[in-house]
Amino acid sequence: xxxxxxxxxxxxxxxxxxxxxxxxxxxxxxxxxxxxxxxxxxxxxxxxxxxxxxxxxxxxxxxxxxxxxxx
Numbered sequence: 001x002x003x004x005x006x007x008x009x010x011x012x013x014x015x016x017x018x019x020x021x022x023x024x025x026x027x028x029x030x031x032x033x034x035x036x037x038x039x040x041x042x043x044x045x046x047x048x049x050x051x052x053x054x055x056x057x058x059x060x061x062x063x064x065x066x067x068x069x070x071x
Contacts, residue, residue, distance in 0.1 A: 007053060009068065019034075019037065019038075
């Protein structure tokens with residue numbers, strides 16, 4: 001089983017790479033801000049849509065913060 005401490009940085013890194021590739025199109029053609037795109041991405045991977053990351057399941061917040069800070 002893959003832990004949330006590995007999934008969150010993977011999605012964040014993937015989002016940064018993909019957004020870096022298409023940011024010119026998003027900013028110049030669609031006139032969308034970076035904050036809006038990041039918020040929509042967070043909602044999509046959150047527990048309400050595709051349920052990839054559910055922050056309510058992080059049992060040990062201190063351990064998760066420590067693991068996430070290492071990236």
